[in-house]
């Protein structure tokens with residue numbers, strides 16, 4: 092399905108980003124992995140190689156706009172093209188508004204929203220020129236429904252959703268599609284940090300009565316990244332076990 096395609100994934104060292112890399116590689120894509128530290132990417136890279144695909148590892152902090160531009164130029168030079176971008180890098184710094192520091196607000200907005208902006212801008216030049224490409228942004232249901240203690244995260248992911256729709260409108264005439272997924276509660280290092288009480292409360296709110304796993308997200312990302320979704324752009328697909336309908 093992805094034979095001959097090059098996919099770039101940010102925040103690919105673990106969790107959802109790692110599952111996306113392995114899923115696209117299993118589908119035949121060659122993969123460019125990006126994360127803050129190159130050595131963190133070893134495990135993901137080994138999995139891509141095991142699938143028989145080519146892999147490149149890039150040390151990239153998505154908050155560094157100049158570094159992002161430079162990295163995408165280097166990636167395109169190394170691979171020849173970029174067909175798929177998955178903006179997955181993301182962080183949380185939870186806290187109630189009254190106790191939320193400006194630093195925690197800025198950190199989350201800068202990684203989740205500005206990082207998505209910088210990488211999308213850098214890749215859009217390449218994709219517009221080749222008149223094809225698919226960008227998939229990892230948002231969150233929190234960006235749709237809000238959550239006490241996550242005002243910064245909700246604002247960043249709500250921003251990612253409206254950014255997705257705007258850029259989809261800008262790039263559609265050039266054959267470039269831009270979509271987002273909104274995962275619910277997905278088991279990962281990010282959610283491992285939550286207390287048992289919070290996890291139990293979350294579970295009660297999920298109609299399918301289980302937490303999602305990174306592969307649940309990766310399957311939908313692969314659908315949006317590939318040609319089977321050729322007539323879909325500016326769309327947000329919830330992957331939440333029915334938590335948001």
Ligand SMILES: NC(=O)c1ccc[n+]([C@@H]2O[C@H](COP(=O)([O-])OP(=O)(O)OC[C@H]3O[C@@H](n4cnc5c(N)ncnc54)[C@H](O)[C@@H]3O)[C@@H](O)[C@H]2O)c1
Pocket residue numbers: 101102103104105106107108125126127151152153154178179180181182202206229230231232273274275276277278279280281282
């Ligand atoms: N786990 C969930 O329940 C859940 C739900 C909805 C959305 N999401 C989103 O999915 C994405 C992946 O989440 P995860 O659960 O796998 O988290 P995770 O913390 O396991 O992985 C995030 C990855 O992003 C990388 N990263 C962080 N800051 C970065 C930066 N500045 N530059 C480059 N890389 C950076 C980290 O090093 C890490 O490898 C995030 O955008 C997150 O907001 C997760």
